[in-house]
Amino acid sequence: MHLLEEGIDLAIRVGQLIEHRCITDDSISQPTRWMYKTERGKKHVTVSSDIGVNNAELVADFAVDGFGVAYLPDFLVKEHIASGRLVRILQSYEIDPVPVSLVYSMNRMMSPALRALIDFMLENPQA
Numbered sequence: 001m002h003l004l005e006e007g008i009d010l011a012i013r014v015g016q017l018i019e020h021r022c023i024t025d026d027s028i029s030q031p032t033r034w035m036y037k038t039e040r041g042k043k044h045v046t047v048s049s050d051i052g053v054n055n056a057e058l059v060a061d062f063a064v065d066g067f068g069v070a071y072l073p074d075f076l077v078k079e080h081i082a083s084g085r086l087v088r089i090l091q092s093y094e095i096d097p098v099p100v101s102l103v104y105s106m107n108r109m110m111s112p113a114l115r116a117l118i119d120f121m122l123e124n125p126q127a
Contacts, residue, residue: 034046
């Protein structure tokens with residue numbers, strides 16, 4: 001494909017992520033293995049990490065400061081994206097959201113702090 005003939009000014013191919021500066025969260029089991037979707041299903045690409053930290057919020061901070069590309073969940077970066085500090089790339093390759101469940105015992109005494117957290121999470125499912 002010739003970019004000018006297709007009317008495209010810039011293209012980033014998923015396989016070319018290995019050529020970009022990537023920031024990884026080393027607290028997860030496979031920090032350099034990033035998942036993406038294609039027409040044929042989910043695939044993985046292995047990136048090299050220029051910066052590896054042990055906290056996803058730090059990954060976001062480094063990305064905001066312009067140190068590289070990061071692979072992060074929406075809930076962690078939505079404020080950065082809304083403010084323009086971060087820009088989404090490769091949106092057409094994003095995997096579908098994963099459902100999250102809140103599991104707790106109704107029969108056990110819970111602290112007021114835990115009750116407040118549960119109430120907050122139930123009232124703000126996108127938080």
